[in-house]
Amino acid sequence: xxxIRPTDDVATVKRLxxxxxxxxxxxxxxxxxxxxxxxxxxxxxxxxxxxxxRSRDMDTINWMSVSEGWRxxxxxxxxxxxxxxxxxxxxxxxxxxxxxxxxxxRDRGYVEVTDPGPAALLxxxxxxxxxxxxTCTPVAMVKELD
Ligand SMILES: CC(C)(COP(=O)(O)OP(=O)(O)OC[C@H]1O[C@@H](n2cnc3c(N)ncnc32)[C@H](O)[C@@H]1OP(=O)(O)O)[C@@H](O)C(=O)NCCC(=O)NCCS
Numbered sequence: 001x002x003x004i005r006p007t008d009d010v011a012t013v014k015r016l017x018x019x020x021x022x023x024x025x026x027x028x029x030x031x032x033x034x035x036x037x038x039x040x041x042x043x044x045x046x047x048x049x050x051x052x053x054r055s056r057d058m059d060t061i062n063w064m065s066v067s068e069g070w071r072x073x074x075x076x077x078x079x080x081x082x083x084x085x086x087x088x089x090x091x092x093x094x095x096x097x098x099x100x101x102x103x104x105x106r107d108r109g110y111v112e113v114t115d116p117g118p119a120a121l122l123x124x125x126x127x128x129x130x131x132x133x134x135t136c137t138p139v140a141m142v143k144e145l146d
Pocket of ligand 1: 020067073074075078104
């Protein structure tokens with residue numbers, strides 16, 4: 001069984017994300033507020049994670065990944081639920097992210113960021129990446145938390 005736990009081990013969450021193909025680059029302005037890890041209870045193996053970050057005046061979802069072999073079982077959905085619950089407890093009004101699977105987030109109430117300023121900040125160096133709109137079409141998104 002997979003359990004989702006809060007963790008201080010942000011490095012492991014990031015390592016899983018990079019192994020799953022996420023961009024390794026970090027910005028100095030990014031501060032981890034909280035992180036969660038998905039662990040296979042039987043083996044103790046970490047299989048996924050997510051980080052709530054504060055980045056240039058925006059509260060963001062980052063580093064979401066689930067290892068191959070564990071996908072399509074609802075683990076990412078549970079990771080996002082854990083993060084949103086904590087964001088609400090902290091009184092965070094809106095959550096931003098750069099989504100690689102926008103449909104997943106649209107289903108959860110996220111919409112595309114229309115303001116070009118925040119959208120450009122969220123996309124960062126993506127438009128310069130050779131994979132941009134080739135194999136990877138990231139979308140800047142936001143959700144107003146109630
Ligand atoms: C994206 C990722 C985290 C999804 O993890 P997951 O545990 O398989 O996701 P879930 O099982 O919770 O998916 C729930 C729903 O999201 C959608 N979804 C999941 N993965 C998807 C994908 N790759 N493309 C499109 N939709 C996807 C589906 O609607 C899915 O429901 P379904 O299985 O009933 O069809 C995982 O594929 C991954 O680590 N990918 C590489 C890293 C990455 O792209 N991270 C996302 C950054 S925004």
